[in-house]
Structures are given as C-alpha cells and as structure tokens.
Amino acid sequence: MAWAPNPPNFYRQFTSENLERLDQWKKEHCSELDKNGDASISLLNLPAELRYLVPPSTPPNGDYRLFGVTRTTRDYLRPLEEQGITQLYPPTTSIHTPDRGVHLRQLTRSILLSFLELIGILSQNPSEIERKQEEIKTMFLNALHLINEYRPHQARESLILRMEDEIERGRAEVDEIKRLKTKVEGLVKAADEDAVMADAGAPLNGLVNGEPNGIHRSGSEETGDLRVQRAIWDLLNTELSGS
Template sequence: MADVEEPQEEDEQPEILYENFQLPRPPPYYHQFTEKNLQRLQDLKELHGHDIDNPRTKASILLDLPSELRCLVPPEPPEDGIVLNFGDTKTNLHFLKPLSEMGIPQLYPEPIPLTADESEWTHERARYLKQLARSILLSFIELMGILSVNPNLYERKIEHLRRLFENALHLINEYRPHQARESLIMMMEKQIQKKRDEIEKVKSMKEKVETMLAGLGKEELNGTPDILPSHEASIATPAVELWKRQQRAVWAALDEELGQ
C-alpha cells in the first residue's frame, strides 16, 4: 500500500487580511519554510555529505529533492552581477545611480575630478551634508508654521523636504565604498595583530622551556637533582627507575612553569 503523503504545513490566512495590504503578497513558497522541512533538508545534507552546497553537484541533487524542499536551498550568486529586484535590474558594479538618472534634482555640486586629491572632495562632501542638515531643519520649522496658518499649503514644503532628504541620503551612500574599504583594513589589521601576539606568546614560551631545560641540565651535571627527596637519593635505585623519576620531575616542573 502506497504511503499517504502528509499534507503541507500551511498557515491558512483569510483573504480579508490581504485586502488592505499596500505591499505585494509574499510568494506562496514561504509556506515551505517550516521547522520540519528545514530538518528534512539538514538530514539530506548529512546523507549527501554536504554535496548539496557544492555548485558542481547542486543542480543534479536539486532535481532529486522533493518540490517542497527545493526552495529552501539558496540560489548561487549571479556570475555577471546582475539581479532582478521587483522588476528593476540591479547590478553590483554601479550600486549607486546618479540622482539625474533617477529623476531627482541634485542640490549639491558634482564631485571634483578623480585626478584631484581624494581628501579634498571628502571635506567638501562633509560640508554639503551639514548644509543639507541645516536646510532640512529650517524647512521643517517652516512646515510647522505653514500648518499652523494654512494647512492646505503643505504639499510644496513636503516636496521640498523630500528632495533634501533624497540628496542627503545619496550623499551619505557615496561613503559606502570608503566604509567597506576601511572596515576591511581594520579587520585585516586585527588579524595581523592577533598573529603577532600569537608569535610573541610562542617565543616567550620557547624561552621559558629553554630556560627550564638548561636548569635541569645543570642539575643533572651536578649530581642528583634537588627536586628529588634527600632520603631517596641515598637509596640505591635501579637506573631505569631513577630515569623515570627524573622524567616525572621534568614534566612536573614544566607543568608548574606553564601554569597547567
């Protein structure tokens, strides 16, 4: 007798909940993101030895997966850097379009030529941001005055505020490449410093071990080590037993020095 397939765990949402939504409905496959399906996918990964994450074998394995589990496997990043977002083509090569291409008036000058000093444009950008912030504050105060006198005239001032915010946000977003570069530099500096600290610890431990071994060698040349009890030193002990005790004494001294 064939096994009866269990019904999918879907949240039955009344259609009335979506009537007043301004945003589009979520895709129907979001119902498949359940704890049960995620656990099934994890079990399959363990069965295939994580080959499901390998781009070379991912396509063939996806075809063998049940339909409710295929959407749980994230797609590969696009090779050409072009993606489709809500019907609009996006690219990671030009992440920030000029305001003119978006139909927004630009309220600050164009950047200086790339041949000039980069720090010069950085200072100019900061100055324009301060000017935009002051304009936003002043326009907001003017909006409050308009609303108190004639609220019907608010649209023009709201549109002006929108333009100010769009220019300020665009100017801030121009810092993103610089922020990413500085974050990468900081992360690499931390990694280098961590490696240097580890090297210094290894060198320090090496010096301690060499000092300890040199001290033990001197004690061996001078006779019976001081760490052995005096009453045992006078007893005739077989050579093998004496050698074992000396080795134990060396390890005990090293453990004490290393703090173990």
C-alpha cells in the same frame, strides 16, 4: 479582509514528495545536467507540479526585475539623476565641488529651516504642504546619497582595523610562545646542570654490570628527568589555562 494578501497557489507544490521526484528526474537526466547545469532544464519537459521547484537562472547581465522594478546585482552607487532625484549639490566633476562634509552641513541647515517653514504652512495654508514635503524629501535623499558615498571608505577602514587586530593578536601569541620557550629552556638548563653534577660524583659501573656503552644511568638521574618533565608540563598547563 486579511491584513496581507494570500500567497500564490503554487506554494502548495513545494512538498517533500515533489522534491524527491525532482531529484529523481535530475538523476535520470544527469548527462544533460552535467554538460549545461540546472539552467538546461526545460520546464516544458517537467510535469506541471514540478516546474515551480526549478529556481530561475542567474541574470546574465546582472539586471533583474523584482515586483516590477528593475534591479541590478552590481555593487555601485547609482547617481541621483538615474534615480529621478534632483541633485542639490554640485556634481563630482565640477571644479567648484568642496568637501562632502560642507554639503552635508548645508543640507542639514536647509532641512531644519524647511521644517520650520512646513510648520508655518500648516498653520496658514495647508494646501501647499505637499510641495514643501517633497522639498524636504529631496533634501533628505541628497544627504543620504552623500553619506553613502563614504561607504567604500568606511569598508576599507573597517578592513584595515580588522587586519591590524589580527596582526596584533598574532604578535601577542608569538611573544607568549617566546616567553614560554624561555621558561622551558631555563628548566632544561637547570636539569642539565643537575645531571652534570650528579655524573661527576657517580662511579663508572658500565663494565661491572656488563654494559659496553659506558656509564649506566642511576635511579636518581631518572627521577631528576621525570621531575623536569613534570615541571615543564605544570608550567605549560598553568600558562595555557590562564590564557
């Protein structure tokens, strides 16, 4: 006997050749598909070997059946009563409902006590073990349901923490950019001061060389500009490579 049942026979129809044939069929009926989508494909119009390749349409109301069990795509926590489970703590609408943590502690103590009782039953009357097992199972399901009621709060807090981390990371990047900007401005300011001092001692040679626009830049000034540019690039490379 095999350890698992054999897959359904139609899995053999999922071949590359059949997929190409299905794509070709869709192209031939593209006008109909553009209007109504894949859900408009009539399985009766397809060859038998291609019918299994068409995925089922989306459930219109969010409910579907899986292995004989009705499930839903809606994201909500079903009450215990809807699941056929006895609720051991007061309902949410009760005015006597305290904090969920109190119920969790009570259920935890009850589970421990029931487990000790289960050991005693095993030693004295094993025929009653099923009843005690069901009681413990119900307690566990109630405790898990209480924990799951905290899931929306957990998701909200996790999102808040992630957003705070993103904000802190953005602020750190802005501070780093401001720090680099201050260093670059210092280099540029120092270069401007050096250029002013060089201009103060340089002769006016614009007209001598036929330049009508005033002072001609000397080689020392151009060398100074290149030195400042290299210093800025070295600064950026050092800072960015270390970040």
